[in-house]
Amino acid sequence: MTGESGMDNYGLPDLSVNGVSDAVGGKYGNVRIDGVIKVVGDIEAQSFKLNGVIRTTGSVKSESFECDGTLKVAGSLSASQMRMNGLVNVEGALSGEWLRLNGLLKIKGDCEFERVEGEGGFDVDGLLNAGSIHLKLQGRGKAREIGVESLYIRQGAKSLWSKVWKWLFPKFNPELQAGVIEGDDIDVEHTKADVIRGSRVVIGKGSVIGRVEYGTELQVHPGATIRERVKTGG
Amino acid sequence: MDRDLISKKELLDTTGISYGQLYRWKRKQLIPEEWFIRKSTFTGQETFFPKDLILARIDKIVNMKDDLSLDQVAGKLSPLLQDYELRKAAFVERNIVSLVAIHQFAGKDPDHTVYSFEMLLYFYVIDKLLQTGEMTMEEGERLLTVLRDHFPKFEGKPCDLIFIRKMGVSSFLLVSSDAHVYFDNGIKIVAKLPMVELIEQLRGKLI
Numbered sequence: 001m002t003g004e005s006g007m008d009n010y011g012l013p014d015l016s017v018n019g020v021s022d023a024v025g026g027k028y029g030n031v032r033i034d035g036v037i038k039v040v041g042d043i044e045a046q047s048f049k050l051n052g053v054i055r056t057t058g059s060v061k062s063e064s065f066e067c068d069g070t071l072k073v074a075g076s077l078s079a080s081q082m083r084m085n086g087l088v089n090v091e092g093a094l095s096g097e098w099l100r101l102n103g104l105l106k107i108k109g110d111c112e113f114e115r116v117e118g119e120g121g122f123d124v125d126g127l128l129n130a131g132s133i134h135l136k137l138q139g140r141g142k143a144r145e146i147g148v149e150s151l152y153i154r155q156g157a158k159s160l161w162s163k164v165w166k167w168l169f170p171k172f173n174p175e176l177q178a179g180v181i182e183g184d185d186i187d188v189e190h191t192k193a194d195v196i197r198g199s200r201v202v203i204g205k206g207s208v209i210g211r212v213e214y215g216t217e218l219q220v221h222p223g224a225t226i227r228e229r230v231k232t233g234g
Numbered sequence: 235m236d237r238d239l240i241s242k243k244e245l246l247d248t249t250g251i252s253y254g255q256l257y258r259w260k261r262k263q264l265i266p267e268e269w270f271i272r273k274s275t276f277t278g279q280e281t282f283f284p285k286d287l288i289l290a291r292i293d294k295i296v297n298m299k300d301d302l303s304l305d306q307v308a309g310k311l312s313p314l315l316q317d318y319e320l321r322k323a324a325f326v327e328r329n330i331v332s333l334v335a336i337h338q339f340a341g342k343d344p345d346h347t348v349y350s351f352e353m354l355l356y357f358y359v360i361d362k363l364l365q366t367g368e369m370t371m372e373e374g375e376r377l378l379t380v381l382r383d384h385f386p387k388f389e390g391k392p393c394d395l396i397f398i399r400k401m402g403v404s405s406f407l408l409v410s411s412d413a414h415v416y417f418d419n420g421i422k423i424v425a426k427l428p429m430v431e432l433i434e435q436l437r438g439k440l441i
Contacts, residue, residue, distance in 0.1 A: 112261050129257050129260060129261055131261075147253065147260075148254065148257060149255075149257070149258060150254070179279065180278075182253040182257070183253050183254055183257070184252050184254035184255075185254075195278065197253060198253065199252060232247075233247070
């Protein structure tokens with residue numbers, strides 16, 4: 001199942017597993033997993049390509065990470081470049097440079113990226129901290145706290161997809177929910193938040209916000225409700 | 235014993251940085267996780283910072299970031315200088331620690347002995363307490379053993395050194411900074427030193 005082959009694997013063995021089985025953690029060059037696989041222990045590699053139903057009992061670390069299907073990580077997951085298609089569930093923290101999301105993300109810990117883009121939904125129990133977030137919500141986007149340089153959230157087109165999600169998960173409205181959102185440039189719609197603090201803030205239709213504190217600019221759609229608005233700074 | 239805290243909003247107002255910058259620096263680990271203190275207030279959850287530490291740190295980042303990339307800045311800020319080494323002779327020349335202390339605690343080491351940053355830190359801490367006249371030379375010896383044996387166990391996480399005395403008998407404690415410690419009435423706290431600040435001070439003198 002493991003073998004020394006391929007270039008650019010830094011002298012580490014590659015791991016290739018398929019079918020229904022267990023794989024052993026450790027340090028690898030390139031990892032390719034297809035099927036229904038349980039990875040036992042922490043695993044670290046240059047690149048991951050996962051297909052199917054994968055579960056790990058430890059943490060995952062990589063340069064590049066691609067996942068199609070469902071993934072459940074018992075520890076934390078960190079990879080510089082990430083592409084996630086499907087359902088991803090991480091018990092610890094999720095971190096990296098770039099995340100392209102197409103599906104649903106559920107993170108127990110904090111989530112840190114320089115750039116997040118794509119579509120789907122997320123549920124972050126901790127702090128979602130990113131340079132820029134540009135997402136089309138097909139399901140619910142939820143985080144305790146969001147801290148960003150720029151945040152751009154739109155509701156995905158009410159396509160067949162959203163109907164499927166709603167059918168799968170009853171209260172699955174494509175809306176953003178957060179306790180606190182803080183950032184330089186915030187542009188959201190269909191958002192429920194206790195507090196939004198930012199320099200330039202745009203609140204789109206369908207939003208209900210407790211309090212907005214803005215520095216330079218605030219735009220509010222007539223279809224949004226804001227209980228209290230405060231201009232801060234000079 | 236509580237440190238002076240500053241709320242996030244006050245911090246941004248006084249320093250003029252933005253939310254985005256603050257979160258960016260947190261991601262780059264320029265500001266340690268432990269400094270983000272979440273507290274409930276009447277307006278809901280708010281984040282506070284240890285005032286002196288965060289103001290000094292932001293001042294440093296702002297000054298450095300013009301010439302260096304954020305990753306380079308991060309390297310300069312990590313609490314302990316990982317690869318820093320200094321020969322004894324050079325250390326004596328820099329005049330960071332008094333000659334008396336060096337003579338007492340490093341007297342047996344030849345001039346070409348190479349000290350790690352941690353070791354320099356121990357000398358610095360001991361010298362500091364000796365200078366204030368709060369600690370005797372023999373106690374210094376004991377403190378050196380305590381630091382050597384236990385400080386590395388914190389692995390760079392913030393901790394405080396507490397120096398207590400009761401009926402003339404002295405003791406040293408190393409406790410993590412977020413811990414609460416209470417003593418009986420007979421105990422006199424001679425000194426409580428946040429190691430993070432001492433590390434910063436020593437780094438400032440070395441670099």
